[in-house]
Amino acid sequence: MKDYTPYIIVAILILGISALFIPRDLDDMTDDGRVKIRYWEKWTGFEKDAMEAIVDKYNASQDKVYVEFISTSQIDRKLLLATAGGNPPDIAGFWSHAMVSYAEKGVLYPLDSLMERDGLSRDDYVPSIINTCVYRDFVWGLPATPATVALHYNKDSFREAGLDPEKPPTTIEEFDRYARLMTKVGEDGNYTHMGFVPNDPGWWDQFWGVWFGAKLLSDDGKELLCNSPENVRAFEWYRSYVTNYDSEKVRFFSSAHRGQFASSSNSFMSGRVAMKQQGVWMANFIEKFGDGMDWAAAPFPSASYVTGGPATIVETDMLVIPRGSRHVEEAWDFIKFVQKQENIEELCLLQKKFSPRKEVSEGFYEKHPNPYIRMFRALAESPNAQAVPKTPVWIEYRDELGVAQERLWVTPPDKLSVKDALDRVKERMQPKLDLMNERWEAIGQQRLEEWSNL
Amino acid sequence: MTGEEKRALKYGMAFISPWIVGFASFLLLPMVLSLYYSFCDYSVLNPPAFLGGQNYQELVHDEVFWVSLYNTFYFALFALPLGTLTALFLALLLNSNIRFLGFFRTVFFLPSLVPLVALAILWQDILHTEYGIVNELLGVIGLGPFDWLGDPALAKPGLVLTTMWIVGNPVVIYLAGLQDVPRALYEAARIDGATKMQETAYITLPMISPVIYFNLIMGCIGVLQIFALPYVMTGGGPARSTLFYSMYLFDQAFAYLNMGYACAMAWILFGMIAVLTYSAHLLTNRFVVYGGS
Numbered sequence: 001m002k003d004y005t006p007y008i009i010v011a012i013l014i015l016g017i018s019a020l021f022i023p024r025d026l027d028d029m030t031d032d033g034r035v036k037i038r039y040w041e042k043w044t045g046f047e048k049d050a051m052e053a054i055v056d057k058y059n060a061s062q063d064k065v066y067v068e069f070i071s072t073s074q075i076d077r078k079l080l081l082a083t084a085g086g087n088p089p090d091i092a093g094f095w096s097h098a099m100v101s102y103a104e105k106g107v108l109y110p111l112d113s114l115m116e117r118d119g120l121s122r123d124d125y126v127p128s129i130i131n132t133c134v135y136r137d138f139v140w141g142l143p144a145t146p147a148t149v150a151l152h153y154n155k156d157s158f159r160e161a162g163l164d165p166e167k168p169p170t171t172i173e174e175f176d177r178y179a180r181l182m183t184k185v186g187e188d189g190n191y192t193h194m195g196f197v198p199n200d201p202g203w204w205d206q207f208w209g210v211w212f213g214a215k216l217l218s219d220d221g222k223e224l225l226c227n228s229p230e231n232v233r234a235f236e237w238y239r240s241y242v243t244n245y246d247s248e249k250v251r252f253f254s255s256a257h258r259g260q261f262a263s264s265s266n267s268f269m270s271g272r273v274a275m276k277q278q279g280v281w282m283a284n285f286i287e288k289f290g291d292g293m294d295w296a297a298a299p300f301p302s303a304s305y306v307t308g309g310p311a312t313i314v315e316t317d318m319l320v321i322p323r324g325s326r327h328v329e330e331a332w333d334f335i336k337f338v339q340k341q342e343n344i345e346e347l348c349l350l351q352k353k354f355s356p357r358k359e360v361s362e363g364f365y366e367k368h369p370n371p372y373i374r375m376f377r378a379l380a381e382s383p384n385a386q387a388v389p390k391t392p393v394w395i396e397y398r399d400e401l402g403v404a405q406e407r408l409w410v411t412p413p414d415k416l417s418v419k420d421a422l423d424r425v426k427e428r429m430q431p432k433l434d435l436m437n438e439r440w441e442a443i444g445q446q447r448l449e450e451w452s453n454l
Numbered sequence: 455m456t457g458e459e460k461r462a463l464k465y466g467m468a469f470i471s472p473w474i475v476g477f478a479s480f481l482l483l484p485m486v487l488s489l490y491y492s493f494c495d496y497s498v499l500n501p502p503a504f505l506g507g508q509n510y511q512e513l514v515h516d517e518v519f520w521v522s523l524y525n526t527f528y529f530a531l532f533a534l535p536l537g538t539l540t541a542l543f544l545a546l547l548l549n550s551n552i553r554f555l556g557f558f559r560t561v562f563f564l565p566s567l568v569p570l571v572a573l574a575i576l577w578q579d580i581l582h583t584e585y586g587i588v589n590e591l592l593g594v595i596g597l598g599p600f601d602w603l604g605d606p607a608l609a610k611p612g613l614v615l616t617t618m619w620i621v622g623n624p625v626v627i628y629l630a631g632l633q634d635v636p637r638a639l640y641e642a643a644r645i646d647g648a649t650k651m652q653e654t655a656y657i658t659l660p661m662i663s664p665v666i667y668f669n670l671i672m673g674c675i676g677v678l679q680i681f682a683l684p685y686v687m688t689g690g691g692p693a694r695s696t697l698f699y700s701m702y703l704f705d706q707a708f709a710y711l712n713m714g715y716a717c718a719m720a721w722i723l724f725g726m727i728a729v730l731t732y733s734a735h736l737l738t739n740r741f742v743v744y745g746g747s
Contacts, residue, residue, distance in 0.1 A: 003461065006468035013472045077708050084498045105499045105711060255604035256584040396710045406693040410606055428517070 041093035050350030088322035096132035141318035143356035157274035217389035545628030566622030574686035606695035631665030
C-alpha cells in the first residue's frame with residue numbers, strides 16, 4: 001500500500017500556516033448585528049481619551065454602526081502599508097502636513113460628493129483650517145482638532161529683567177532686544193538662562209519665514225521659494241542667535257535641552273528659556289510640568305515690515321477615509337457625527353484646543369481651560385496664517401530645509417552663507433518638484449476625473 | 455537510492471516544507487521583486503512603471519547617497535576594529551580564573567539584552583552635554599565638556615562609543631571558542647617556559663582564529679546596516695553627519711515614497727556586503743587555523 005503519511009503532514013502544515021494569514025476581521029459585523037468599522041488614531045494620552053469619549057458617544061447614539069477605536073503609532077507608515085496591502089482601516093486620524101503626498105498617491109478618499117449630499121460645506125469652517133484639508137480643490141479629510149502656534153513667555157523672567165509682563169514684544173526687533181535682556185551668564189562663563197533659542201524644540205525651524213513675510217512655495221505650486229530674500233532674512237535672523245551670542249556656548253545651551261519636551265527639564269518649563277514659540281497644546285504641558293509657573297501667550301511678533309495681521313502656522317489633525325475601506329458610508333457617518341458643532345466642541349474642549357467651525361457656541365470659551373484660547377483662534381483667522389506648502393515633495397523639502405538649518409547653526413558665517421545654504425536646497429529640490437509637475441501634466445486630467453467619480 | 459532512503463527523503467522534505475514555503479514566499483519572492491522594482495518608478499500604491507537603469511544613474515549623482523555611504527564606512531572603519539578588540543579583550547579577561555566569574559560574565563552580557571531603543575535613549579543621557587556621565591568623567595581629567603550628539607565632528611565617534619556597550623554577543627562566542635582551546639597546549643608551552651603573553655599570542659589567538667573570523671564577518675554585515683541606534687539618538691543629524699546608508703534607504707522608501715529608488719539602494723548595499731565579505735574571506739583565510747584540518 002502506498003504511504004500517504006508525508007502528504008498528510010504537508011497538507012496539515014500548510015493548512016496550519018495559512019490559517020495564520022486569514023484576516024481576523026473578514027467578519028465585519030458585531031454580535032448584535034451592527035457593521036463594525038475600524039478607526040486608527042495617532043493620539044495617545046489625554047488626547048486619545050478625548051476621542052475615545054466621542055467614539056463611545058457615537059456608538060451609544062445609534063445601533064447600526066460600531067466604531068472600533070485603535071490608538072496606533074506611526075500612523076502615516078502604517079496607513080500606507082495597510083492601504084497597499086488592501087486592508088486599510090475605515091477611518092484614520094491623519095496629519096494635514098502629510099495629506100498632500102498621500103492624496104496624490106491615491107491613499108485617501110475625496111469627501112466632496114458625500115459632503116454635498118449631506119449638506120456639509122467648506123464655508124462651515126474657518127477658511128485657513130479647512131484649507132489645510134484641501135488639495136487640488138478636493139477635500140481629503142475633515143478637521144478633528146486644529147492648532148496654531150504663538151509666543152509663550154515666562155512672566156517672572158520679564159519681571160526680573162525689568163520688563164512689563166503685560167506687554168509682550170510686538171516686533172521682531174523688540175523681541176530680540178528682550179531676549180538679550182533675559183539672557184544670563186553664570187560664574188563659569190556659560191549661559192544659565194537665555195531669552196530665546198530658535199531651534200528649541202526645532203519643530204518649525206523651516207517655517208520662520210512666516211514671520212518675515214516669506215512663502216516656501218509659489219502659488220501655482222511650480223517653484224520653490226526657499227531662497228527668496230524674505231526667507232534669507234528669516235534664516236539670517238535664526239542664525240543671529242548663534243552669531244550674535246557666544247556661538248559655542250549657545251550651541252551647548254541648546255543641545256542640553258534637546259529631546260526634553262514633555263518633561264520638567266523642558267527649557268521653558270524649567271525657567272531656563274524665557275520665550276518660546278509653541279502650539280495651543282502647550283498649556284496642557286505647562287499645567288503638568290510647569291510647577292505653577294506664571295506664563296502668558298501672545299502672537300509671535302513679525303518683522304516690522306509685515307502688514308495685515310499677526311502670523312502663525314495652522315495645522316489640522318484630520319479624519320480621513322483611506323481608499324480601499326470596505327465601509328465608506330459608515331465611516332462617513334461617524335465623521336459627520338464628529339463634525340456636529342456640539343460634538344466637535346466637546347472634543348476640542350477635552351483636547352483643550354479651539355473649534356475649527358466658524359460658529360462657536362455660547363459658553364465655549366468660558367468653559368475652556370486655556371485662558372488664551374481666543375487668541376489662538378484669532379490667529380487662525382488672521383490673513384497671515386500659513387499652512388504647510390501643498391506639494392507632493394513637501395516631506396523631502398522639509399527635511400532638506402532642516403539640514404540647511406542645522407548646517408547654518410554649526411558652521412561659522414565665513415564658511416557658509418545663508419544664501420548659499422538655501423540655494424543648495426533649491427538646487428536639490430527644484431528638479432524633484434519639476435518631475436512631479438511633469439508627471440501631473442501627463443496624468444493630472446485622468447486623476448481629477450477619477451477623483452470626481454469616486 | 456534504496457526504498458528506505460527514498461522514504462526518509464520524502465519525510466524529510468515533508469517536514470521542512472513549511473520552511474521552503476516560507477522561504478520562497480517571504481524571502482525569495484520579495485528579493486526577486488525588489489530587484490525588479492529597483493528598475494522601476496514605484497511608490498507602493500501605484501503600479502510600478504519600468505524605468506530601466508534610471509534609479510541607479512540618479513543614485514550616482516545623488517549627493518546624499520554619497521554622504522550616507524561615507525558616514526557608513528567611516529563608522530564601520532572605527533566601530534568594527536574597536537568592537538572586535540573590546541569583545542576579545544573582555545572575553546580573555548572573563549576566561550581567567552577569578553572569583554565571581556559567573557557574575558562578571560552576566561554583567562558584561564546584560565547590555566546586549568536591553569532593547570536597542572531603550573539603550574539609545576539611555577546613551578542620549580550618558581552622552582548628554584550638561585549632566586552626561588561621559589562628560590563628567592572627562593571633566594575629572596580636565597577635558598571637555600563635549601557636545602557629543604550635537605557637534606557634527608563628534609556625533610559619529612559618540613555613536614561608535616555607544617556600540618562598544620553592546621559587545622555581549624561576540625564576547626559569548628569568543629568565550630565558547632576560548633573554552634575549546636586544548637589545555638594540553640598551554641601545559642606544553644608552560645613546560646617550555648612560555649610567558650602569559652606568549653601563550654596568548656601563539657596559542658590562544660591562532661586557536662580561536664576561526665571564531666575571530668566569524669565575528670568579523672558578522673560584525674562587518676552588522677555595522678554596514680546600522681540603523682536603530684542613530685535613528686533614535688540623532689535622527690541622522692546634525693547636518694546629516696550621522697545619516698547612515700540604511701537610514702537614507704528607509705527615508706526614501708517610507709518617508710518620500712520612492713520605493714524603487716530604495717530597492718536600488720538595497721541591492722547596492724547587498725552587493726557591497728557580498729564583495730566585502732568575500733574579500734575578508736580571501737584576505738583572512740591564511741590567518742585562520744582550523745583544528746580539524
